[in-house]
Amino acid sequence: MHELMIPITVLSFLCTILFIFTRPQVNEAIPATVGAAFVILSGSVTLSDLGKITETIGGAAITIMATIVMAIVLESFGVFHWAAEKLVEKAKGSGIRLFWYVNLLCFLMTLFVNNDGSILITTPILLLVLQHMGLKNHQKIPYLLSGALIATASSAPIGVSNIVNLIALKIIHMDLYMHTAMMFIPATLGLVLLVILLFVKFYRVLPHTVPRTITGLRSFSPAKGNHPLKEDISSIPMENRFKFMRNILIFVFCVRVGLFVASYFQIPVSLSAVSGSLVLLTWRWYRLGISPADMLKKTPWYILVFAFSMYVIIYGLHNIGLTQWLIRFLQPIASGSLLHASIVMGILVSILSNLFNNHPALMVGTITLTSMGLDPLTLKISYLASVIGSDVGSLLLPIGTLATLMWMHIIKKGKVKLRWSEYLNVTVLVIPVTLLFTLVILAYWVSWIF
Numbered sequence: 001m002h003e004l005m006i007p008i009t010v011l012s013f014l015c016t017i018l019f020i021f022t023r024p025q026v027n028e029a030i031p032a033t034v035g036a037a038f039v040i041l042s043g044s045v046t047l048s049d050l051g052k053i054t055e056t057i058g059g060a061a062i063t064i065m066a067t068i069v070m071a072i073v074l075e076s077f078g079v080f081h082w083a084a085e086k087l088v089e090k091a092k093g094s095g096i097r098l099f100w101y102v103n104l105l106c107f108l109m110t111l112f113v114n115n116d117g118s119i120l121i122t123t124p125i126l127l128l129v130l131q132h133m134g135l136k137n138h139q140k141i142p143y144l145l146s147g148a149l150i151a152t153a154s155s156a157p158i159g160v161s162n163i164v165n166l167i168a169l170k171i172i173h174m175d176l177y178m179h180t181a182m183m184f185i186p187a188t189l190g191l192v193l194l195v196i197l198l199f200v201k202f203y204r205v206l207p208h209t210v211p212r213t214i215t216g217l218r219s220f221s222p223a224k225g226n227h228p229l230k231e232d233i234s235s236i237p238m239e240n241r242f243k244f245m246r247n248i249l250i251f252v253f254c255v256r257v258g259l260f261v262a263s264y265f266q267i268p269v270s271l272s273a274v275s276g277s278l279v280l281l282t283w284r285w286y287r288l289g290i291s292p293a294d295m296l297k298k299t300p301w302y303i304l305v306f307a308f309s310m311y312v313i314i315y316g317l318h319n320i321g322l323t324q325w326l327i328r329f330l331q332p333i334a335s336g337s338l339l340h341a342s343i344v345m346g347i348l349v350s351i352l353s354n355l356f357n358n359h360p361a362l363m364v365g366t367i368t369l370t371s372m373g374l375d376p377l378t379l380k381i382s383y384l385a386s387v388i389g390s391d392v393g394s395l396l397l398p399i400g401t402l403a404t405l406m407w408m409h410i411i412k413k414g415k416v417k418l419r420w421s422e423y424l425n426v427t428v429l430v431i432p433v434t435l436l437f438t439l440v441i442l443a444y445w446v447s448w449i450f
Contacts, residue, residue, distance in 0.1 A: 008042035009316040016313060017356050021399045025409055028402060029302035032309035044316035052313050059270045060166030061304045063259075064114060066158070066273035070252060071113045071121060072298050073280045076290060084125045088133075088145050088214050095207035099143060102126065103195050106147040110154035112252055114161045114247050114338060115391075116303075119403045119410070125175040127414040132214040135207060142202035145426060148407045149395055153434075156187040160269065163307055165387055166358050168366040171346055172383045176199040176263035183384050186445045188437030190392060197430040251280065307359075314363040323368040330372065341378050342443040343436070345369075346385035350393025350435060354400045362390035381446050385439055393435045396427050 016035030020028050039045050045053075074080065087105055093099035109118040126147060130140045154204045155162035159169050159179040169179060255276030262272040317323075330344065345365065352361035365386040369379055394400030398408050398420060411418060 005042045005044050006320050008315075009039050009044045009320050011036040012036075012042070012359070013313050013317060013356075016310075017360070018346065020357065020402075020405070027302055029306040029309065032245045032306050032313070035314035036309035039313050039316035042316070044319045045312055046203070049315055049319070050312070053308065053315055056170050057167050057307055057311055059268060060163055060170060061272045061307055062270040063160060063166055063299075064163040064303065065299060066270070066277040067114055068117055068303075069277040069295055069299060070118050070255070070280055072295065073277075073284050074248065074252070075121070076284055076288060077109040077245075077248060079248060080121055080125055084129050085214070088210075088212070091210060091212075093209055093212040095139075095210045098210055099146065099199060099202070099206055100195075102143045102147050103150045103198075107153035107154045107191065108162050110151050111158060112256060114163070114430060115152050115155035115401075115403050116406065118154070119148060119407050122147060122151060123407055123410045124414070127411065127416065131215060131414075133211050137417055141372065141418060141422070142198075142205050144407075144411055144416060145418070145423070146178060146195065146202065148404060149198065149276040149427070149430075150191065152383050152395060152401055152403045153194060153392045156190070156388055156438075157184045158260075159387070160256070160273075163303065164390065166269075167307065167311065168362055168383065171363075171366045172379065173372060174380060174383065175266075176269055177260050178380075179384070180260060182380065182446055183387070183442070186438055186442040187388065187392075189441055190388070190434050193435040193437050194392075194430060197433065198426070201426055201429060233364040248275050248280075251283075252276075255280075260327075304320075309321070311363060312361050314360050314367070318367050319363065322364065323371055326364070326368045327372050330368065337443075338378065338381050338447055339440065339443040341374075342439045343350055344385075345382045345388040346393060346435060346439040347387030349386040352397070353390055353394030354397045357399065358394040358401045361394070362386055365389075377446070377450060381443065384442055384446075388435065388438050388442065392438060393431065396424075396431045398423055430449060 012035040015123065016031045019031040023031075036045075040050075083105060087098070087101050090101050106118060106122050113121065126144055127140075130143060130275040153166060157180070159176050165179075167178050169176065255272070258272045258276065259269050261267075262269050281295070284290055285292060330348070349358075349361050349365045352364065355361075366383060369382050369386070372379075374382060391401075395404065398404045408418070408444070
């Protein structure tokens with residue numbers, strides 16, 4: 001082994017993570033690509049390794065890209081602004097009721113899109129809604145912060161809502177159907193507990209009354225920097241608008257269900273996702289006359305570059321012996337009971353996520369698990385616990401996930417002030433409790449169904 005291989009690989013990882021943390025406004029693909037280049041030049045990742053990495057993340061990347069394309073099409077149809085108007089309408093002037101509907105919207109958005117997409121879509125819309133309602137800064141925080149935490153944590157119940165979860169599924173040789181069967185109930189119960197804890201925490205701050213209607217929202221698109229929308233459904237008569245939106249959402253729901261059906265029958269999930277996106281693009285082209293060519297500009301292709309580059313860096317750490325060290329530390333503990341395996345792996349990945357971000361943390365944890373010689377059931381529960389740590393435990397600090405980093409940047413641009421101390425004042429009370437509860441429920445749920 002070249003004498004500089006280890007220090008270059010480790011420094012590349014640390015510098016990449018540090019840059020992402022300290023410069024959230026810079027596209028995260030840039031530091032990740034530079035870090036990956038240094039790792040390859042050091043020799044810790046070979047050309048044959050790059051082939052394995054491409055095979056591992058390929059399907060996950062295509063699935064996530066297809067999902068994001070669907071989200072962009074939905075925005076063109078005006079679905080998200082329609083949802084925001086319905087949100088205010090359903091609240092019926094109650095700030096308490098609005099809190100629950102906001103969190104329900106964020107949960108559903110992550111299930112229908114993905115966690116990063118949910119943050120990018122819902123946060124600007126919520127900022128507009130709260131601004132039009134005339135709420136003060138401290139009154140906006142409960143809706144924005146709880147929505148962000150729920151949106152990010154909601155990627156745990158189904159693996160298809162997070163690109164890292166999909167990559168880890170490929171590494172662990174676990175299909176999407178099995179992941180959901182073992183994870184949906186425990187993770188959803190954890191989310192219910194989380195939103196209850198958030199409600200108790202914010203109850204005194206929540207306004208009791210809010211405006212029953214808002215005006216001017218449909219004229220703006222948060223995703224385009226508050227420029228007038230050219231691609232909405234304003235031409236559709238009001239009486240037909242609900243039916244139109246309902247049909248779109250039913251179709252998207254069927255596509256999401258199709259992903260699990262495909263996984264169950266061993267059909268590539270990416271194929272089902274791409275097929276759904278193509279149908280929706282064709283539907284938009286027919287209905288609004290918008291060519292699919294705009295996807296070339298609107299789709300955030302940098303996500304592919306980021307995922308690939310981070311996996312290169314993690315694979316380099318694996319090749320220089322990081323996972324072997326973790327194996328020696330974890331194997332005696334994880335090889336005990338299912339409860340021990342769940343709690344140990346969940347807490348470990350939570351700690352790593354808050355130190356180094358959840359993307360590399362889950363990748364390191366998953367690669368480590370595959371080399372520990374665990375029995376199949378313990379391996380699966382250890383992986384699922386790692387996902388919970390990555391999606392829920394990582395929320396303790398704002399730097400734990402890219403989604404929360406982006407969220408902090410978006411609300412700052414929206415002139416909502418939130419200090420780290422204020423963020424921690426909430427998460428330190430709700431995240432550890434939710435994490436432990438979910439990990440324990442996971443162990444007992446898996447023991448019961450198997």
